[in-house]
Amino acid sequence: MIWGRLLGWAALMVLLGVLPLLIGWSQLPDPVAIHWGIDGSPDNAWPKIATAFLPVGMVAIGLFTTSLFRIEGRPTAEAVAIVGLMGGVGVSMMTSLVYLNWDAATWQEAGAFVWWHLIGIVLVGALGAWLGYLLGIRWYPRPRNSQTVSGPVLEIADDETVSWIGGCSVIWPLVLLGGFALFFLFMPGWLKMVGLVFLILGFLFLRVYVVINDHGMQVQLGGGLPAKKIPLDRIRTVEAIDLEPSQWAGWGYRVVPGGSAVVLRRGDAIQVNMTNDRRFAVTVDDAATGASVLSGLVARRERLTPSE
């Protein structure tokens, strides 16, 4: 079973996450402190048994997002890394929760939450992601494929100024914004940071804006954040392609071996094959026109530049 190893990895993460609770069960008050205020003192509690759902929930969210990281039905190394990240955060959250509640008579007497707990959680999460990635590239090596169609080249006169403005916008990042709301309303304090990350990602990937002119190709994400700049002299060929997100292992700003891409949806996209043998793709509406303009500008530059 292709997904077996990923699911096994997820199960291991859940087990590691619940382990601190099992070890500390008899030493913990019921209910246990689950949330700490800004001053570090506990201000909210959950029934002891309910805390077991923290690592389960974290890993479940991780598994859910792996639907974005698959190529032709197979998970990618990133999927294993995401589960490792969420699992690692779950494990360290449970560990600090058990540590702070250890031997407290009631949850109000639990130890104070200090900033290095947060650093610990981030570090263990990063460790989980790193381990997951190492396992992932072993379990699910990336297939190589790229089907492309070359398009026509726009005829451009020597002294003509030609510019093309394009892009596309999508609504799926609103799901991330929804995730932000969820984390902000229902999750304990330190998890709200995850919500903030969702919020920023949601805004960035609502639209992409592409400008093609004499300076080459410039790509901006939502809010005008520059994402990529490719000058004409670094471009070998340009193609309009029918982009399949699975070939780039998902949506968003993708970095894969041999290239990178901004993927907001499937379908029309411009792919630039660069002189350093890397490729860059971006999803835009009316990609055929954009690709022909960029091809035309590259052709004119080659025509006007004296060859050594």
Place this chain on the structure above:
Amino acid sequence: MLIRLDSRSSKPIYRQIADAIAASIEDGTVESGERLPSARSLGNVLDVNMHTVLRAYSQLEEWGLAEMKRGRGGVVVSAEASLKNLAQRLVGEARRQKVALVELNQVVAEAWEL
């Protein structure tokens, strides 16, 4: 949206920009309700002065294809709204010249026949 500018053409640059955007609106590349890029950013892209772009935008507004909104920049209007805009301007001009509606209808009917 493809914009080609020819500096040797007798057509002024602002008019070339306006024509190119109008063509994009007509072929549906730019849809009604879509926001036009800010004059400053389009000026940077095209390597022309911001005021040239603003002049192109006011030309589009005159043609009834776009509306300049305070704080939102240029917005492409729907075909329906664009016709309504032009009709309002026509009626305004007729009132100024004290032309009656019957006469105005006649003028429109004559223009239709051309």
